[in-house]
Every structure is written in C-alpha cells, then in structure tokens.
Amino acid sequence: MNLFPRKFPKDEDGQVLKMLYKDGVDFKQLQNVDFFVAVPDKESGESVLKELGDNGFNCELEQDEDTEEYTCYCFVKMLLNHEDIVNIQKQLDELSKPYDGYTDGWGVMVD
Structure with a gap:
C-alpha cells in the first residue's frame, strides 16, 4: 500500500x-478514456468526426435526446497521465476549432 x-x-x-485514484483506479493499467468534443450541429459534428478520424482518433457522433446537442466521443486507450490528457484535449480542441467545436472534458468508466 502506498503510504x-x-x-x-x-x-x-x-x-x-x-478522484479516480481515490476510487482505486489502477494508474499502471491502460484505461479506456472518453474525450468529449462539443459541436454546434450535426453538419459540424460530421466534419469534426472526419477531421479527428483523419488524425488517428476513434470517434463517434451522438445527439443528446433531451438537449438535442451534438457531441463527438473520442475513445483513447491510455495510461492516466495528466500531461497526456491535457495534450490530447489541446489537440482535439485545435482540430475541432475550425468547425466551431471545442473539447468539453473527459471521463473513465469505473467499476
């Protein structure tokens, strides 16, 4: 145990x-991290999806049934490292900005 x-x-x-560390997530194991990119509409979302895909990201576009807002979900298998998470968000931000998209956080599913 880490003292x-x-x-x-x-x-x-x-x-x-x-919070993830306190919840017992193993930082030495690769985790499935979901990055969220908010987009203004379906057309912009499809453009962002293509741009991100062309840059090696595995993403999908979804519309929230309640708010009708569109989000690109990008899935990255990685170690939980602050610098890497920040850098991926910056990259997603730069790639989505021409289509009025922006990074809107990230998350990890915990058991």
Whole structure:
C-alpha cells in the first residue's frame, strides 16, 4: 500500500485524476478514456468526426435526446497521465476549432 498520497495538479483534470485514484483506479493499467468534443450541429459534428478520424482518433457522433446537442466521443486507450490528457484535449480542441467545436472534458468508466 502506498503510504504517500499521490500528488495531482490543482486544475480540473488533476482533480478528476485524484478522484479516480481515490476510487482505486489502477494508474499502471491502460484505461479506456472518453474525450468529449462539443459541436454546434450535426453538419459540424460530421466534419469534426472526419477531421479527428483523419488524425488517428476513434470517434463517434451522438445527439443528446433531451438537449438535442451534438457531441463527438473520442475513445483513447491510455495510461492516466495528466500531461497526456491535457495534450490530447489541446489537440482535439485545435482540430475541432475550425468547425466551431471545442473539447468539453473527459471521463473513465469505473467499476
């Protein structure tokens, strides 16, 4: 057992990582991380989907039935590392910006 608490940056991503760590997620195992890219409409979403796919991301476009908002979900199998998570979000942001999209967080399914 680790006697010293793990240190995480004090930003939003660091807080999510800290919560996952406290929930017992194994940071030494690859995790399925979902990154969310908000888009203004279906047409923009399809353009973002193509752009992200062309850049090696595995994504799908979904519409929320309640809000009718569109989101591209991008799936990345990776180790939970703050710097990598921040860098992927920056990359998704840059790729989706020409289509009025923007990164809107990320998550990991925990048992």
